Amino acid sequence: MGPGRIAGVVTVPELAEGDRLTVDGVDLRVRVSARRRRFALTIEPDATVTLHVPDGRPAPDAEEFVRAHRTWLVTKRAIRERTRPVNPAKRLVEGEVFRYLGRTYRLTVADDVPSAGRVRLVAGRLVMSRRAAADPARGREALVDWYSRVGYAWSVGRLQPWAARMSAAEPALEVRDLGGRWGTYEPGTGDRGVGLMCLGWPLFQLPMRLVDYVIAHELAHVRIPGHRGDFWRLLRRALPEYVACRAELDELGRRLWMGEIWWGG
Structure with missing residues (x-):
């Protein structure tokens, strides 16, 4: 340059x-x-x-x-070097453990799955078609799609109460891959006005209180850009235990499954 x-x-x-x-x-x-x-x-x-x-x-x-x-x-x-992620890979085999909102669910690989490219939660187990499980890319896509769908459905119900508590406008919502980030907020532009909150699909492996923390954090950005003192004061009023939540998120987040599939004999 x-x-x-x-x-x-x-x-x-x-x-x-x-x-x-x-x-x-x-x-x-x-x-x-x-x-x-x-x-x-x-x-x-x-x-x-x-x-x-x-x-x-x-x-x-x-x-x-x-x-x-x-x-x-x-x-x-x-500090970040000492606490960098140690995210495990997953195998698409019977009994593999996956988490959703802090609870543990085991994978069932089945032949008779109506929608072969989709994962479903049935009787406390995640059900995936044998065809998807045999293809690492397809199996990963199916799991990410499941986390995105159920994460979105759960978050929609949490967004309005948190927005009301924080006197913030309710943004549009997406759940998708954000790389290493848990959430982002982009202000609205032009006539549309409404901003966009994005939540990363791996977030929904965590307990509900930590997902709530990320939602509250991003909603605070609806009112206050950046992380100045007034941002943290707003977040503290809405969520007094936010410091403990942030520390727990940093610790548990290092160990979450981020989408890597282990494939081998």
Whole structure:
């Protein structure tokens, strides 16, 4: 990333979405947002670092920000390294254990499943067709689809009470793969106005109170972007035990199944 030259004047390049920036040996992934007003750093679950950048800001400004926060960055990254995910792989075999809202369910592989590409919860067991179980990609897709469907159905019933408690507008809702994130919120644009809350499908393996915590966290963003003091005060009023929930989520989340299928003899 080098400077350009216009009419004999050296120009400093602006950072763009997807850029990589290395500052004093630390590699950062760049995320650019037109809504953002300040730089920010996040340490991802895999200990990689994301630099959040307001649109139009040049690389030297970003480098200065990262250097000014180097102590925080090194400390938090070391903690994340010690607590990085140890997510297990699953086998698509009879009796394999899966969790839903904190409860344990065992997998049943059956021949007579009406919808061969779908998983169903029947009499306390997850039922998958033998055809899907024999194909790792198809079996994974069926399980992710199941978590997404049941997670959405459960969350829809929780969204309105939490939104009312927090005096927040109720956003649209999706459940899908968010990579390593539990939830996101995107404000509405244009005439539509309503924002979009997305919840990651692996979240629904956790106990209900932790799913509620993520829902409340994202709803707080409906009213307050970022994680300033007023954000945490709003969340505390709605959920006084949020600190304990956040710590429990960090610990249990490291051990959740994130979709990896073990396939072998």
